[in-house]
Amino acid sequence: IAGITQAPTSQILAAGRRMTLRCTQDMRHNAMYWYRQDLGLGLRLIHYSNTAGTTGKGEVPDGYSVSRANTDDFPLTLASAVPSQTSVYFCASSDSSRGGHTEAFFGQGTRLTVV
């Protein structure tokens, strides 16, 4: 089934550890995004990538980095996790190849707890 796959589904991480959240899409969408979901705040954009090889900062980028080596993969790295990064992380993609962006398609989310 086409879509977005995130891994892991959930993780408990010790503060100070490095962690990479994986995201793979098979829809050949050019744009990809990472959001975090926190109660009462909705979803907030961390980083995005319009095309392979380019990335940009979203609303809450501090403490996170991304890379986009190819169209399908968009990993999110926490260099040194802190408890405030406890959240549910969603990867998403959209297609702008025909002018304008389609709606975003989301992965199933990664629940991360930093202790």
Place this chain on the structure above:
Amino acid sequence: AQKVTQAQTEISVVEKEDVTLDCVYETRDTTYYLFWYKQPPSGELVFLIRRNSFDEQNEISGRYSWNFQKSTSSFNFTITASQVVDSAVYFCALKLGSSNTGKLIFGQGTTLQVKP
């Protein structure tokens, strides 16, 4: 400033009642897009509708309907004859036409509980 406000944090209704979820947005862009997503208890985000700023026609899809009013910057969502399966968190989101990406600005979400 760009912003989406969903003032209703939680709504509880009894099955078969109609319910309206409010969404108010702020933007200076003349071209923009509005979305509604559903997040059921299983956690995934499900796309419901996309509306562009030039199309103020209301839309109906089964029990779902959307009322877009530019005059009040609102894009409200109504569920008619609600069912237990409608229980979820619903998010309204905004995409700016001036943005070169598809990034979305989300509201805080409204948790809808439909009781049998």
